[in-house]
Amino acid sequence: MQEEDAEFVVTIVGIYSDLRDSYERLADKSGIKPHQVEFPGFDGNNEGELLSFARALRKSNRFIDTLPEHGKNSHMPTRDIYSRMISKWEELGKPHFPLSKEQISALLAARAHPSNR
Secondary structure (H helix, E strand, O other), rough: OHHHHHHHHHHHHHHHHHHHHHHHOOOOOOOOOOHHHOOOEEEEOOOOOHHHHHHHHHHOOOOOOOOOOOEEEEEOOOOHHHHHHHHHHHHHHOOOOOOOHHHHHHHHHOOOOOOHO
8 A cells, every 4th residue: 555545544534534523522413414524435446555455454443433343335435525525624724622612513414526516
């Protein structure tokens, strides 16, 4: 696996870990549904290497609260979606837990393709 792909996986799983944990601490969760902050996984058909690396992270006890034991197959390509989220995260200054409601909403909104906003 390319080092940049490994970094990509660690970054997006870390973002989702912060999203989930920050959401749990929000007093006002309006407009954000719990499933939106759960990590959707990687596509088993087109992103198998990314999915396998995520499974390896879990097996080595990393992100155990974010990654299911056997990985998670999104059943759709996710690289572009996650790339938009990472770009937004960088634009926001690479914030970490606890994220504000506005930061959570901005990261979740970045999942949508610009033509669908």
